[in-house]
Amino acid sequence: MGRRVVVPFPPQRIISLVPSQTELLFDLGLGNRVVGVTKFCIYPPTARHSASVIGGTKNFDFAKIKAAQPDLIIGNKEENYQEGIAQLAQHFPVWMSDIVDLPAALDMIRRVGDLTAKTQLAEPLAAEIKHSFDKLRLAAAAPLATAAYFIWRKPYMVAASGTFIDDMLRRAGFRNAFAGLGRYPEITPEQLARVAPAHIFLSSEPYPFGEKHVAEFQEMCPAAKIQVVDGELFSWYGSRLRLSAAYFQGLRQAVGTE
Secondary structure (H helix, E strand, O other): OOOOOOOOOOOOOEEEOOHHHHHHHHHOOOHHHEEEEOOOOOOOOOHHHHOEEOEOOOOEOHHHHHHHOOOEEEEEOOOOOHHHHHHHHOOOOEEEEOOOOHHHHHHHHHHHHHHOOOHHHHHHHHHHHHHHHHHHHHHOOOOOEEEEEEEEOOOOEEOOEOOHHHHHHHHHOEEEOOOOOEOOOEOOHHHHHHHOOOEEEEEOOOOOOOHHHHHHHHHHOOOOEEEEEOHHHHHOOOHHHHHHHHHHHHHHHHOOOO
16 A cells, blocks of 8 residues: 555554454464454454454544554555544554455465564465465356346445455456446446346345345346355455355356356
8 A cells, every 4th residue: 555564573462453354363373462353353253352342444442442552453445444544553553455356365465474473374375265266267167147246235235346356256257247337336226127137146244135135136137146145255355265266166056157
């Protein structure tokens, strides 16, 4: 992001403001150094018990953060809010990631490893993830089927171009039906019917879509194949990516694209 961040090396008191990066820190063996996490940091399940819960990703509890005395705070440009980050950066070293595709995610994993003196674990982790996606690419069937990826209901919202999910969709073997739009636009039922994607994916997060919502979308797009998908494996860009390529391979087979 072009910011210079000075951090005591290696940092001993880390706050993570992003669930997927919290999981990464623990998987790099840094659990005993994580002193603060958000209420959404559900992996590992012990994270919110071993560290102070400092609010959400977009509403920080500044008093709790100050009490935790961090020597490093790790956040993300998209998931956190600019005003809160700016306020924290006045008092603490705040390192931010900015991730829109797989290469950026792998770079983040390596950088966090370097930043925390865990390069020996971060490098093989990044290599493992890259290898799994390389195998997925070689196994991909062509041409790509169109898919709409819904992240919210009331209003309906999809992941469009310029998002990490868009990159994951492509690597999973699908062409984003709303690639002509930017980021996370609101979509009307009429727009969806007009685009007529071959597949509709209902993400398990941030909106908790479930099987009960399938009929609602089937009415809008009778010809589409509709599937509830694991949103974590499409949108988390830390160590959980180890599971994504295999999941995408299974998804392609389940929806009949190969």
